[in-house]
Amino acid sequence: MATLEGLENLPSRPEAKAGRGVWPRLASLPLVPLLVIGVLLVMALAAPLLAPYPPTEQNLPDRLRPPAWVAGGSLDHPFGTDLFGRDVLSRVVYGARVSLSVAVIAILVAGAIGTAVGLVAGYFGGASELVLMRIVDAFLAVPAILVAIVLASTLGPSFQNVVIVIGVLYWPRYARQIRAETLSIKEHDYVKLARIAGCSPLRILTTHVLPNLVPSLMVLASLQVGSAIILEATLSFLGVGIPPPEPAWGVIVEDGRGMLASAWWISLFPGIAIAVTVLAFNLTGDWIRDRLDPKLRGL
């Protein structure tokens, strides 16, 4: 016969206590990744206050100094200096600005375009759906990095070109996902009733359909920020992204490439910054996805 005695000894989990107070809820948040993202945001916003030196200030007598803990280094330049005497730590801190802003803006642009296309294709169907989805397929088929390289060589590498390239690369995924969801949402009763009541399509889309898409949009966006950051860094490293002397992380890594054996710190630290940033965003994105819609695990 079952007794009630053992029940006090059950291990408690944060989920089991959910709904009772703030702390158990907090425990299920991905604290470390969020903390990292918070630090990055602060770094990006307050870079002039945090960085010890301006990122492009050259100081030739002090060039190629190793990090503080290596012989020859000093606490003046904790991460060392590069070929022109620029402080690596300052450049990495300022780099957060560039990398984060490019990724966020590009994902927003991609999300906006993709959502608009997906909504129209899903809701109106018919010819517009056919045409739009074919365009989506076409964009997905073209090798984006090659187009990025051609664009950079004709228009010159620049911040806005990188945003355009990333936006162009990522919008089709939004379009596909949004269209699929719109297709199912538009069959819900409240949408049908709104149509009968005479609401214009625009009103239906903005008031009824769009709010239901927000979870998916959040999941997609958070999962893609990480890869957008890596793409921007890769483009900058190759010379077709953010142009030097702007301290984008990819640019700094490229700076140090010629001196890898002798001045390894120039390439090392921005790379670590990229990895930590992307890891934080990916883990947060995974957590958001698990919370909001585990069905999207395939993404």
Add this chain to the structure above:
Amino acid sequence: MVRFLLSRLAQAIVTLWMVVTVVFFLARLTGDPVALLAGEHATAEYEVELRARFGLDKPLWQQYVIYLGQVARGDFGTSIVSGEPALAQVMERWPATLEIGLVGIIITLVLALPIGVYAAAHRGSPLDYLARGFAVFGQAIPGFWVGLIFILVFAVDLRLLPAGGRGGPQHIILPALTTGWFAVAGIMRLTRSSMLEVLGSEYVKLARAKGLPMHVVVWKHAFRNAAIPVLTFSALVVVSLFLTGSIVAETVFSYPGVGSLLIDAVRKRDFPQLQAAVLFLSALYVLVNLGVDLLYGYLDPRVRS
């Protein structure tokens, strides 16, 4: 099957045509493409020659037709840097790119598939956590940086492998690893989750109930079914990751393939060379995608609808 083949082929041709067209328009975005095609130190006579050759003083649509004809003939103009036909360098260097690509794919699959399968079969074990941790980290680290770390560790510190250039097998390992880097973590995760799904299905339970040894169940029954979604769903993504990966790896390791030629051409502002490299790589990309698509259609008849 034939209809499937034809429709995929048609799609591939359309994609190629689109890339060709995009390149055409991008070259003319800033107005007069002569500057792009001739370079900074060109003489006036050379510019006149180029105008005649590419029909640059004719209306746009005529230029386009001339351009299409040239592309079909393999005439991508003359490289500003070398003075030779732009296609020549590409033709010399493509075997190198293929080398790294193929070895990269092999290494990637050899690493990612078994670990993914093992992690799924031994779910919750230390190796599973290790594999998943590695996959999560791996997707956060950019490939170009990994390549540089490889050089630091294997070439500079340990002096085991060369830091770049082309030669014997020891020259291929690190670039191939770097090329596949972007894809390894993703494939491993996908293999693991696909295997986990399959391992929960009825016929696997039957196989185990029959008393078959674990490794037979895992490899002969589960893996074959799990492999299809892995190898094919991720195909488009993996191929584009490999494209990016080989451009990056060739640049980092100074491997003389078409990818590094491309980046070189950008740096030296050699647009004809750039054009040739871009169009070659696009053709390769489209071709490989087509191949994978057809393979998918062959392996899984449900796709042919």
